[in-house]
Amino acid sequence: MIYDQYDKSKRYLSVDCIIFGYEQEQLKILLFKRIIEPAIGEWSLIGGWIKEDESAEQSARRVLQFITGLSDVYLEQVQTFSKPDRDPGGSVLTVAFNALINIEEHSNQLIEKYGAKWFPISELPNLIFDHNEMLEIAIKKLRLKATYNLIGRQLLPSKFTITQLRNLYNDIFQKSFDPGNFRKKVLSLKVLKQLDEKDMSESKKGAYYFKFKDDFESNTVEPIFKNTLKL
Amino acid sequence: MIYDQYDKSKRYLSVDCIIFGYEQEQLKILLFKRIIEPAIGEWSLIGGWIKEDESAEQSARRVLQFITGLSDVYLEQVQTFSKPDRDPGGSVLTVAFNALINIEEHSNQLIEKYGAKWFPISELPNLIFDHNEMLEIAIKKLRLKATYNLIGRQLLPSKFTITQLRNLYNDIFQKSFDPGNFRKKVLSLKVLKQLDEKDMSESKKGAYYFKFKDDFESNTVEPIFKNTLKL
DNA sequence: ACAAAAGTGTTAGCCGTACACCCATGT
DNA sequence: ACATGGGTGTACGGCTAACACTTTTGT
Numbered sequence: 001m002i003y004d005q006y007d008k009s010k011r012y013l014s015v016d017c018i019i020f021g022y023e024q025e026q027l028k029i030l031l032f033k034r035i036i037e038p039a040i041g042e043w044s045l046i047g048g049w050i051k052e053d054e055s056a057e058q059s060a061r062r063v064l065q066f067i068t069g070l071s072d073v074y075l076e077q078v079q080t081f082s083k084p085d086r087d088p089g090g091s092v093l094t095v096a097f098n099a100l101i102n103i104e105e106h107s108n109q110l111i112e113k114y115g116a117k118w119f120p121i122s123e124l125p126n127l128i129f130d131h132n133e134m135l136e137i138a139i140k141k142l143r144l145k146a147t148y149n150l151i152g153r154q155l156l157p158s159k160f161t162i163t164q165l166r167n168l169y170n171d172i173f174q175k176s177f178d179p180g181n182f183r184k185k186v187l188s189l190k191v192l193k194q195l196d197e198k199d200m201s202e203s204k205k206g207a208y209y210f211k212f213k214d215d216f217e218s219n220t221v222e223p224i225f226k227n228t229l230k231l
Numbered sequence: 232m233i234y235d236q237y238d239k240s241k242r243y244l245s246v247d248c249i250i251f252g253y254e255q256e257q258l259k260i261l262l263f264k265r266i267i268e269p270a271i272g273e274w275s276l277i278g279g280w281i282k283e284d285e286s287a288e289q290s291a292r293r294v295l296q297f298i299t300g301l302s303d304v305y306l307e308q309v310q311t312f313s314k315p316d317r318d319p320g321g322s323v324l325t326v327a328f329n330a331l332i333n334i335e336e337h338s339n340q341l342i343e344k345y346g347a348k349w350f351p352i353s354e355l356p357n358l359i360f361d362h363n364e365m366l367e368i369a370i371k372k373l374r375l376k377a378t379y380n381l382i383g384r385q386l387l388p389s390k391f392t393i394t395q396l397r398n399l400y401n402d403i404f405q406k407s408f409d410p411g412n413f414r415k416k417v418l419s420l421k422v423l424k425q426l427d428e429k430d431m432s433e434s435k436k437g438a439y440y441f442k443f444k445d446d447f448e449s450n451t452v453e454p455i456f457k458n459t460l461k462l
Numbered sequence: 463a464c465a466a467a468a469g470t471g472t473t474a475g476c477c478g479t480a481c482a483c484c485c486a487t488g489t
Numbered sequence: 490a491c492a493t494g495g496g497t498g499t500a501c502g503g504c505t506a507a508c509a510c511t512t513t514t515g516t
Contacts, residue, residue, distance in 0.1 A: 203467035
């Protein structure tokens with residue numbers, strides 16, 4: 001039958017967070033040394049159990065708050081993974097979320113305590129269970145988002161240069177955007193505001209800082225870069 | 232704490248299917264009169280409980296098989312909905328799936344039994360709980376897919392004219408594609424095979440039937456229509 | 463003066479859109 | 490012959506990619 005009556009599940013329910021940060025011109029993901037059996041000591045995404053009175057998203061926020069000290073993290077649901085044998089410890093259904101954070105703002109305390117580490121996306125270790133697959137899908141999702149929206153508001157410091165933004169995009173898509181063309185394209189979107197201040201650390205001439213306009217709504221509907229982007 | 236030990240959930244777990252079909256030049260969705268409390272008798276998506284040893288996808292397949300008589304339905308995970316108060320009958324986490332079926336092939340038997348009905352996407356009734364929102368997201372997801380992949384293999388009969396395919400796209404995006412341009416674009420993808428047979432029912436001249444090439448892999452990476460598509 | 467990054471300008475080619483035009487045929 | 494949908498050809502405009510070129514300033 002399809003709908004008999006309501007019948008409680010015997011499943012475990014969890015969330016897993018793919019935490020993205022940007023540091024030293026590299027897009028990185030925060031991974032944890034697992035602290036419970038099975039597969040204790042191996043690398044994994046960070047997750048947590050969904051409580052009875054929580055939505056999956058609230059649950060992910062709670063986990064992120066606990067781990068990074070940050071509230072108001074940008075979250076995007078990626079996908080739900082539910083193969084009954086995906087976790088050898090039991091039948092666990094997990095909802096995966098992408099989280100974009102400013103790597104400089106987060107607290108290091110708990111991260112160190114749990115032996116967590118930031119990995120550049122090009123140097124990811126092997127992960128437990130199906131976390132490799134989850135990560136791959138999560139990165140594709142991030143690329144899709146970056147195609148339709150100018151991302152960086154959460155990942156970059158509040159003021160940044162166009163070059164920094166370009167480096168972020170270079171790293172996300174693993175290609176080299178033309179500096180001139182990238183600049184023109186991005187500025188044509190009219191979502192950035194130029195500041196009077198310059199960053200003098202990267203060149204003699206100095207590069208103007210920009211910031212995202214406060215009222216920028218990410219309702220973009222057309223691809224920012226119409227060609228060439230491999231998702 | 233994040234990961235204490237494994238702890239079973241007290242949640243209800245379900246899947247909901249957004250079943251798309253194409254008939255009389257209209258994209259339609261199959262909706263059901265709800266047969267259990269609460270909200271009995273109102274329109275809803277069709278769903279079912281996820282069994283212990285099933286993945287969400289397997290569960291959706293089981294539901295679809297039961298309702299339509301079809302196996303091997305094309306499925307795409309849409310999103311998971313988990314607000315604890317979304318269903319007044321209890322805290323239900325549901326994984327939503329888009330299902331694309333050939334409306335002519337499915338069995339009507341059970342559909343009639345449950346008072347189900349096909350609704351054109353422009354004439355949807357009000358649905359229970361958060362099913363309106365689910366549907367809206369599901370349609371957006373379908374549009375996104377149709378942007379990157381040429382859809383129609385599941386929705387259209389095995390042989391169809393370019394005009395039929397164009398009508399499908401017209402209906403999905405609620406716009407009128409230019410007949411000539413649509414034709415050229417679609418044929419340039421080289422995923423269709425022209426048959427020797429013509430459909431004489433729509434015009435005096437007749438229109439050649441096409442079918443999807445068997446080995447067509449839907450790995451398209453670039454948008455089919457780079458502009459104008461409102462998702 | 464030179465190097466090196468920041469930033470601007472120019473051009474060629476591709477692609478989508480609009481639309482004119484031909485084709486085939488039942489009435 | 491003509492109306493109708495099928496199908497082809499063409500021309501314009503916008504966008505992108507490539508790359509030349511100018512600007513600024515620390516060394």
